[in-house]
Amino acid sequence: MKKHLASFRDFLATGTLGALSPGMKLIDVAELLGPPDGWNVDEAAPVPLYWFFGKLEISFESVAPYQINWFQIEGAAHxxxxxxxxxxxxxxxxxxxxxxxxxxxxxxxGFWDPNSTTVYYAGLSDDILLNICAGRTQIHFQVDTSFIGDGEVIKYLEQSKPARLVRDIDSRTRVDSIYSYPQPATEEVPGVFNWRSITGRDYLDILR
Structure with missing residues (x-):
């Protein structure tokens, strides 16, 4: 089986991880990567629809030909x-x-147009959810919120203008996971959280 070397920069720019594309079918993934390290089984599904290869995890649609829903690099902080x-x-x-x-x-x-890139953020309990959506790629970040009092994250976000937020959190982040979708990425679970957003350009301008 042929070995492949993927570029992280190209992955972020295009959503394609070497020869692995978010438009592929399950059989194509099997031929490319071989058997996974493991999978999650849904008894109602005729085939396992969630495969994982170390940090690489792949979700497939539930109907034939089982195209990729998305794939992600999990544990990207490491x-x-x-x-x-x-x-x-x-x-x-x-x-x-x-x-x-x-x-x-x-x-x-330099691999995204900051004007077409969106940074989303929201509060959940004591966490700040932060992600960048650019084309088919979405990066989720962990945010160290220890500088905010316990139980005060929602209040902090309500009272903070984007300029304060960006200056406070940019240096306090680590990458959590990186997703690739067959279609343009948007904020996770739309409507569930009170998502706010700014463009990538505005984010960078704040830090200048």
Whole structure:
């Protein structure tokens, strides 16, 4: 089985991870990557629809030909070094990025148009949900909210203008997971949280 080297920069720019594309079918993924390390089984489904290969996780549609719903690099906070082996057949060249790369560093890296890129944020309990949506790619970040009092995240977001928020949190982030979709990415679970958003350009302008 042929081995592949994927570029992290190209993945973020296009949503394609080497030879793995979000438009592929389950049989194509099996031929490309071989058997997964494991899968989640839904007894109502004729085939396993959620596969995982180390940090790489893939969700398939529930009807034939079982096209990819999305795939993600999970545990991305631990990405480091030059290469990340995702499977026996697929390695990821990190191209100078890591799990510590900040939202502002991704936005200024030159592979997205900041004017067409959206940064979403919302509060959930003591957490700030933060993600960047650019084309078919979505990056989720962990935010260290220890600088905010216990139980005060929602209040903090309600009282903070975008300029304060961005300055407060950009340096307090780590990458959590990175998703690729067959269609343009949007905020996770629309309508469930009180999502707010700014453009990538506005985010960068705040930090200048």
């Amino acid at each position: 990405l480091k070094g030059k290469l990340e082996p995702l499977t026996d057949q697929l390695k990821l060249s990190l191209d100078g990025f890591s799990g510590k790369t900040k939202p502002s560093e991704f936005l200024s890296a």
